[in-house]
Amino acid sequence: MSTQKHHIPWIDEGDPLPPAISACLDEASGLKGLVAAGGGLSVQRLLEAYSQGMFPWFSEGQPILWWSPSPRMVLEVENFKLHRSLRKTLQKFMHMPTACITFDTAFDRVIQHCSEFKRQGQKGTWIVQDMVLAYQALHRAGFAHSVETWIEGELVGGLYCVSIGKAVFGESMFALQTDASKIALSALVAFARQHHIRWIDCQQNTRHLASLGAQEIPQANFLQTVSFAVTQTAPAWEFLPLYWKNLFSTP
DSSP states (O other), X not given: OEEOGGGOEEEOTTXXXXXXXXXXXXXXXXXXTEEEEESOOOHHHHHHHHHTTOXXXXXXXXXXXXXXXXXXXXXXXXXXXXOHHHHHHHHXXXXXXXXXXXXXXXXXXXXXXXXXXXXXXXXXXXXOHHHHHHHHHHHHTTOEEEEEEEETTEEEEEEEEEEETTEEEEEEEEESSTTHHHHHHHHHHHHHHHTTOOEEEEESOOHHHHHTTOEEEOHHHHHHHHHHHTTSOOOOOOXXXXXXXXXXXXX
């Protein structure tokens, strides 16, 4: 194993990832949270990374970069903020005969939409083609899942995530209609509550996620939670309409 600038380890295919707690702490360098570079995007590598609180994030032309931010943005599902407007949107959606939520019926389409979805202030996408292929392989292995929002037979929004045991790591969302991604996230929260999944990892702080109840927690707390959650029995990834009640049973 060799070392690049800023003392970020470079890993080869057979090397283990360094521990997440070794992430760069130098905010001025622009590399705060970076653990290592290189190492490929195999299913085995992705499982190794996520089970230890790391994830890949890089742009076209860059090497594979592995991150573990400190602090870590997490949505405790019991703290999910169902604002009045979203509550009304969900109630309308639930009563539409042509609307439904599905899991894992259109993973490839969801990740492709996420890779193409233009967000405010974002010039490009971090979901490069190598990432798309890697998560498609992880999906086929049973560890990456999609949540799809359908209206009148059309895929109008969704998200994809990684799940190991009862650890759920949110990755990206897209919406082709207003609130379609929020509906998908609401469904994931309802599913998580049903199966006693405590939190959904959001990786980094954004105003949008904070408005829905996500908060930053110390990296050490996050890593401890992950190490336990990945050992628990994974639930069956399917969405039943009765799960919606989990959102409306609390204020």
